[in-house]
Amino acid sequence: MFGYVRPVRDELKCRDFDLYRAAYCGLCRCMKKRCGWTSTWFLNYDFTFLALLLTPGEEPYTPCRKRCSVKPFLKKTMCPASPALELAADESVVLTWWQLRDKIQDEGFWKGLPARGLSVLLGRSYRKAARHCPDFDRTVRERLGELSALERENCPSIDRTADTFARLLQAAAPATGDPLRDRPLEELLYHLGRWIYLIDAQDDLEEDAQAGRYNPVAARFGPQGNREALELTLNHSLNRMYSAAQLLSFGRRWPVIENILYLGLPLVQRAVLEGSWKQIQKQTIWRQNQ
Amino acid sequence: MRDPYTVLGVSPNASDQEIKKAYRELARKYHPDNYVDNPLADLAEEKMKEINEAYEAIQKQRSGGGSSYQSSSSSSGGYQGGYQQQRQYSGNPTYARVRNLINMGDLNTAEQLLNEVPQHGGEWYFLRGSIAYRRGWLDEAMQNYSLAVQMEPGNMEYRQALNMMQRGGQAYRPYASAGGMDGLDCCTTMLCLNCLCGGCN
Numbered sequence: 001m002f003g004y005v006r007p008v009r010d011e012l013k014c015r016d017f018d019l020y021r022a023a024y025c026g027l028c029r030c031m032k033k034r035c036g037w038t039s040t041w042f043l044n045y046d047f048t049f050l051a052l053l054l055t056p057g058e059e060p061y062t063p064c065r066k067r068c069s070v071k072p073f074l075k076k077t078m079c080p081a082s083p084a085l086e087l088a089a090d091e092s093v094v095l096t097w098w099q100l101r102d103k104i105q106d107e108g109f110w111k112g113l114p115a116r117g118l119s120v121l122l123g124r125s126y127r128k129a130a131r132h133c134p135d136f137d138r139t140v141r142e143r144l145g146e147l148s149a150l151e152r153e154n155c156p157s158i159d160r161t162a163d164t165f166a167r168l169l170q171a172a173a174p175a176t177g178d179p180l181r182d183r184p185l186e187e188l189l190y191h192l193g194r195w196i197y198l199i200d201a202q203d204d205l206e207e208d209a210q211a212g213r214y215n216p217v218a219a220r221f222g223p224q225g226n227r228e229a230l231e232l233t234l235n236h237s238l239n240r241m242y243s244a245a246q247l248l249s250f251g252r253r254w255p256v257i258e259n260i261l262y263l264g265l266p267l268v269q270r271a272v273l274e275g276s277w278k279q280i281q282k283q284t285i286w287r288q289n290q
Numbered sequence: 291m292r293d294p295y296t297v298l299g300v301s302p303n304a305s306d307q308e309i310k311k312a313y314r315e316l317a318r319k320y321h322p323d324n325y326v327d328n329p330l331a332d333l334a335e336e337k338m339k340e341i342n343e344a345y346e347a348i349q350k351q352r353s354g355g356g357s358s359y360q361s362s363s364s365s366s367g368g369y370q371g372g373y374q375q376q377r378q379y380s381g382n383p384t385y386a387r388v389r390n391l392i393n394m395g396d397l398n399t400a401e402q403l404l405n406e407v408p409q410h411g412g413e414w415y416f417l418r419g420s421i422a423y424r425r426g427w428l429d430e431a432m433q434n435y436s437l438a439v440q441m442e443p444g445n446m447e448y449r450q451a452l453n454m455m456q457r458g459g460q461a462y463r464p465y466a467s468a469g470g471m472d473g474l475d476c477c478t479t480m481l482c483l484n485c486l487c488g489g490c491n
Contacts, residue, residue, distance in 0.1 A: 163425075163427065184333065191426060233429050233432070236459040237426075238461075239460060240328070242462065243461045243462070244330060246319050247330055258464065262463060
């Protein structure tokens with residue numbers, strides 16, 4: 001998860017923007033409380049979206065003012081701790097940890113050093129988070145294992161490789177026993193995972209070619225990729241997400257979720273396909289004078 | 291049954307016009323075209339039924355239960371029945387079973403059964419495409435549907451499936467005029483990208 005899932009700020013109402021920021025800050029605080037402060041370095045927009053999806057629709061939005069965990073002299077409006085935020089916090093840490101491990105395995109000794117350093121710093125947080133959600137921890141390990149196996153054998157199918165990451169993300173929403181909520185949410189997360197995996201593959205196309213690494217888009221469409229074909233399948237995944245999202249009720253959080261799905265994702269997709277994403281990626285969506 | 295006004299998301303004091311508008315919007319949202327071969331089609335169908343019933347109940351209430359309105363209300367629920375997909379079954383009993391299994395969502399058994407078929411014709415590739423599509427394996431679905439159409443160019447069912455893939459599927463979009471921002475020119479895109487990252491302020 002690399003920050004591909006973000007809202008288009010200028011299309012948000014102020015109150016929805018405030019809600020988004022409160023969820024972001026609330027998640028940050030939750031991560032710090034449950035997993036230690038190093039884990040908050042890895043907070044990103046994707047995990048905030050996960051927290052929004054996991055919050056039950058009927059849960060009211062009741063923000064509170066608490067101290068910021070990054071700048072303790074500031075007080076910020078944030079969502080108070082809730083089971084959904086706690087779950088999202090634990091899952092974020094577990095996912096970040098396994099992605100770091102994955103990177104260490106892929107890279108050589110010297111190139112893998114930064115990731116190795118980060119994983120040492122995140123170790124304690126990961127162990128705490130994994131204790132909180134052992135099932136998700138096991139699923140992530142298994143899926144990423146399957147993915148590495150497919151990558152080793154140079155799998156030419158984008159569906160099969162994306163499927164592992166999609167099922168991994170699908171597992172982020174544990175079943176509640178209500179099929180009216182579980183089935184659409186699983187479908188939504190599956191296609192979100194598929195979309196993120198393929199967008200990331202397209203984004204890394206040149207870099208992987210230079211490093212001689214496996215890239216699913218290159219394995220399927222050739223070293224140059226195929227913009228039209230990839231765009232088509234990505235749009236189709238977006239449509240499957242939309243059809244699923246319309247069957248769910250997110251209550252007060254719907255406007256911001258709608259903004260992310262219908263405006264944010266297509267714009268990021270366009271930026272990645274056009275190659276302008278790298279410059280945008282690092283910029284923040286918060287106003288700098290705030 | 292839930293309160294029909296809650297189902298349509300309108301107040302009980304809403305005008306007939308407002309109710310009709312709300313009903314139309316919801317019907318557009320859960321229209322069968324948005325859930326063709328979708329694993330969630332049954333849930334959307336349920337929603338559609340609920341909306342139709344709510345709309346009819348309100349119309350009945352407002353007309354004082356008069357029988358003259360009843361006939362017009364059943365015709366206004368013009369989306370009913372659209373979910374039943376008619377499929378032409380071929381003579382092969384295995385394929386009929388595979389279709390059944392796909393409809394029930396048992397994709398693994400369907401795939402196993404299909405793999406046991408020795409000869410691969412158009413229908414075989416079509417069904418393999420259907421299984422892939424249900425799973426969300428959209429690229430493989432497209433490849434299989436293409437093969438099915440190549441082998442039997444005259445079959446409308448296969449053609450429709452392939453057409454749907456070539457359009458990138460279909461779903462309800464609330465930002466109707468923007469069309470998911472597909473129709474933007476280069477400058478507008480850059481403006482929007484600026485919005486995305488918070489601009490330069």
